[in-house]
Amino acid sequence: MYADLVWHLFEIIIIFSVVMGLVAYLTLMERRFLGFFQLRLGPNRVGPMGLLQPIADGLKLFFKEDMIVLHARPFYFVLAPFISFMAVALCFAVVPFSGTTYIADIPTGVLYLMAVSSGGVYGILLGGWSSNNKYSTLGAYRAAAQMISYEIPLALALAGILILSGSFSLVEIVNSQDGMWNIIKQPLGLVIYAVCVLAETNRTPFDFMECENELVAGYQTEYSSMKFGMFYMAEYAHILLASCLITVFYLGGWYGPVLPAYVWFFLKVFLVVFLFIWIRATFPRLRYDQLMALSWKVLLPLSFLNLIATALWIVVV
């Protein structure tokens, strides 16, 4: 029994390290690929092809002055980035990287994911409010409103997947895509899910909260050094998580003809991340009222439509 426990602990450490390494190199990948999309080179000086850049960034953040704003509430000020990061890191516990590689496969996987990733909203609200700065607070309120209003079409798009696969467990959902990927059965669901997840992770075209030229940095204004590093890592971990989830729910997880399972998984995740970066390089950002209108007036009815159509299909066919 103890050997089992030790093995599980070891597995957790390995998977978590791999995920954190991927998150760090995701920042480099984003900067390089954004550069290529914009006809320029990204960072390529630090190490061959810029491969040591994330390490340089981390070291730089450590060396910066770590301050707590004078009239802020220190406990919450320090707590906020950790809540943001934990909400994302805990979600990686249920993501299956192949048929046998996962930390846990609970029978209520999707419910766990939705619940824990909603905790990220608390981190943002707390961060904005504890900075004791009007503009940070307002930025945080808008970010929180954006995140919660995009969670509804997200959940409804997932409901279509749940109907098709009949189970909440992520491994079961991937296994139900053995013959045909869910992208063919739920194309509208994929589009809705992708748009909602772009808004959840505060990515362009919905990155109103962190665009440098409009709000300074919104709720992140007063953060420096490692606390900012935590927010930054939480954002990129959320992007990686969203790509993994799109792969699990819509692109058939680890299924593929010749290569081993986890190679297919990472290939698909890489494609989805490339799509996210591609979208960031192409589209201008939406104004805040356009953003909210898109969620409530367009995505929500579409996701209802998707749900009803899927349910009718299951009943009739």
Place this chain on the structure above:
Amino acid sequence: MLKPLLHGLQVTLKHFFKKPITLQYPDEKWVPPERFRGRLALLCDDNGEPLCVACGLCEKICPCDCITVVPTTGVDGRRMLERYTIDLLSCCFCGLCVEACPLNAITMGDEYELAGFHKEEFVLDSDVLRVTFQNETCRTTPEIR
């Protein structure tokens, strides 16, 4: 509404596969154009003596007052240059001094990498400034009127 979005995506994807237009300085350097106004250069003849006769016209026309010309009398009794100093911190690289010189004894070269650490490094003397004909830092061979 969807078509323009997809068209935008197609444009950026095309750019992804094109070669980036970045010039990776200092590994790759840009070749300055023919009439580039870089750092001043004192032209010398084949013996290594500057063509400048220290008339002082460049000093008088300089809008920034950065040139100092000190004349002296040479062994053959003719007026010649003793010291030619230019203060790069004041110089605005306008090229008026080159236009004013009646002998085409000074020219603006190609050099633009002029950074330094101390203020004293920026006051350049005639030994630094002199170049011979057909030198790399001076592109053109001026005619002596």
